[in-house]
Amino acid sequence: MAAIIEVQGLGKTYEVGSEKIHALRNITFTVRRGEFIAIMGQSGSGKSTLMNLLGCLDTPSEGKYFVNGREVSSLSEDELAHIRNQEIGFIFQVFHLLPRSTALHNVELPLIYSGMSKAGRLDTARRALEAVDLGDRMAHRPNELSGGQRQRVAIARALVNKPSLILADEPTGNLDSKTGDEIVAIFRGLHRQGNTIIMVTHNQELANLTERIFYLKDGEVVREEKRGG
Numbered sequence: 001m002a003a004i005i006e007v008q009g010l011g012k013t014y015e016v017g018s019e020k021i022h023a024l025r026n027i028t029f030t031v032r033r034g035e036f037i038a039i040m041g042q043s044g045s046g047k048s049t050l051m052n053l054l055g056c057l058d059t060p061s062e063g064k065y066f067v068n069g070r071e072v073s074s075l076s077e078d079e080l081a082h083i084r085n086q087e088i089g090f091i092f093q094v095f096h097l098l099p100r101s102t103a104l105h106n107v108e109l110p111l112i113y114s115g116m117s118k119a120g121r122l123d124t125a126r127r128a129l130e131a132v133d134l135g136d137r138m139a140h141r142p143n144e145l146s147g148g149q150r151q152r153v154a155i156a157r158a159l160v161n162k163p164s165l166i167l168a169d170e171p172t173g174n175l176d177s178k179t180g181d182e183i184v185a186i187f188r189g190l191h192r193q194g195n196t197i198i199m200v201t202h203n204q205e206l207a208n209l210t211e212r213i214f215y216l217k218d219g220e221v222v223r224e225e226k227r228g229g
Contacts, residue, residue, distance in 0.1 A: 003066075004164055004196050005031040005054065010063035012049050012219075023049040024219045027063070031198065033164075036191040038207035039200045041216035047200045048169070050216070054198060055088055055167050056080050068164060085113050089158030093170035095150045097142045097157075103129060104138040107157045114161065128156040132186060148179035155186060159195075166190065168199040172206060184209065 010027040013020050024046045031037060041047050052058040053065060056072055065072045067083060075083070097106045108125040116124070129138055132152040142150050151171065158166060171187070172180035184206055191197060199210065207213050208227065215223040 002033055003030045004033045004068060005029075005198075006064075006066040007054075008064045008066075010050075010053060010060050010065060012046075012053065012058070013061040022219055024053070024060075027221055029214065029221070029224075031165075031196065033196055034191075034194050035212065036187075036197045036210045037199070038210040038213045039198065039216060040202070040204075040207055040213055045216040046219040047216055049219075051167055051169055051198075051200055054165075055090060056084050085110060086161055087164045089161065089163035089166045091151075091154055091158045091166065091168040091171050093173040095142070095154045097150060097153060099142050102139050102141055103134060103145065103153045103156075106142075106153055107160050110157060110161050125156070125160055128160045129153070131159070132156050146179070147175050148182055151175065151179075151183055152186070155183075159190075164196065166195055166197045168197060168201075170200055170202065172201070172203060180206075 007027055007029050010024060011022065012024040013022050015021075027050065039047050039050065049058070053060055056067075059073065067087060072080070072083070098109075104122065104125050107128050108121045111121040111124060126135070126138065129135060132155055134149060134152050134156065137145060137149060142153070145153065168187070172183050175183060180203070187197065187199070188209060199206070201207050211227055213225040213227065214221050215225070
């Protein structure tokens, strides 16, 4: 399968006063279309920094990053915004839903920037919610939904533009074990449908469902474990 992501010697350095902090060092890997990959490591290992770079939310200090063959560092701000909106679906531990908006409107939001008609947006958002079994909760606001239902809304929102890549940061971190298992089942289904997923998790059982696990320590990949997925 073709590579969707290529990372070559990626590094990120922050300057704090006169001190330089190397958050990431010499990260190199390739992700092929349809792969399900986990990133694991202790707090401070560089997981969040790496996810921010992969999601085009930050820029590397060194190295190269390609998305679908395009080098990210060579893109304009408008082109980066397009990639974030059209190519990448983000799922966070904190759901980042608009509290006064319905589930339907929260899912519709990414489509507003795509130029799709209002009717088309609503129809697409409805189908995305139905795909995560929330067809009967479209008119509910976040405070009227359980934690698991809110995460399902966030997943529907991430999928609504049919992104090339799904980035999930601790998607079960704020959920009880039963609800977490339900979200895991959704991710397994997304993978079976051919979605490319990169997920940061502390949950070893969840990581064991993936095809490869990258273990980070002090900003470096110290081990890669290949699994059956």
